[in-house]
Amino acid sequence: MAQRPPSAAVLVLHGGRENGTEPPPPGPLNLPGIRMRPFVRAVDRAARAAVGNVLVTPVRYGHRGWNGDRADPFHDAVAALDTLREEAGDDLPVVLLGHSMGARAALRAAGHPLVRGVVGLAPWCPPEDPVAQLADRDIVLVHSDRDRLTSPRATRSLTARARSAGARTCMVTVRGGDHAMIRRASAWHRLTTGLVTGLLGSGSLPGPVGAALALPPTAGATEGTLDLDLDLGPLRTRASSTRAGVPDAS
Template identity: 40%
Template sequence: MPAQLTWPVEPDGPSAVVLVLHGGRDRSQAPVREWQTAVLRMRPFAGALADASDGRIAVAAIRYAVRGWNGAAASPLRDTELALEQVTGRHPDLPLGLLGHSMGGRVALQLGGDERVRAIAALAPWVEPQDPVRSHPGLHVLIRHGTRDRMTSPKRSKAYAEALAARGVDVTYESVSGGDHAMLRQASQWHQRTADYLVRQLLTD
């Protein structure tokens, strides 16, 4: 089954669009199902974006073809590159944001060099030391990581933020005290803070 793109929120005449990217695994060729936790945990972000933007932001969500990153194949990255073509074809010239969790955060950060992307929110991103630092002029990045995350590394996230800052990128790193990888603790705060950030970056000239 190929990757699927859905539109949880699509108002008439939106002023911006956000693509939501879910998490996954290191290696897996198993298909992604809509009822899997990695997919479900991203749904509240669509509602938070709609509320925070007063209905001015359209929200698309990708469901990858397979659950794994899969080494050099970078499976979700390829899926997302194709999804971006669909999103920008449907809503050309609108400010575009990426919101990714875990593996989805890694995907979002690796698309930081795409000049169509104005803002990125990477939540508990999976960052590897060999990941290239990608950016372009005018990019805004928020990286949030919980202090109790045992799945992905807050230290690597902070180091990536510092590398972006060294390039002159407008980047904010936030350490979430007591936050876990699944974003279950302080869940509403994760949703609201992320939505507020993207609204500010995408709807403010």
């Protein structure tokens, strides 16, 4: 019997290094990949319970690092999206979930026709990175205020730049967290699961996130920046919102 194509997909992109042309280490030696496994499991359970036939799968990298202008993981993400498009058609809604370097790759690949939104965890957001490809996409970036490897300030700046370029954006600050998302791990997992399923249209986004995504392009850099504990905690799904013309049932 032919396998039924998925009704939606989540592509997961783990972190990496600034430079490194060697392949990622295999299996349990690939620590950035291992760190994303709890997110894959949590999102898979929630999405399948809400929608049914949802594909949640990691993107395989050919190289360990970003590698300057080569932007290797970005091209890996696009190749994975192209494969999905060939297999499932042009109408498959996809959310990209990335951590650190993987979030940078997800943001760069968000212009692909299948992509509906991006959830970026502790993202690497250099100020020179483009944002035009994020227009008409839902972008939620989550960052610890104590991250020492990637910059929360740069994430806030990209959130505002992307909104000015026509994206629907929100930033959530996790106080007391860390780059590896080990501190307050359960909060990272719960928040991410709710954001991904909400962006897929298979659940309701937290109310303040929906309100932030609906801000006008002229909103300032600090607008749409939420505090996990003050604005979203405890993590209960609130009334669903229609995201600037994108209905919840996508």
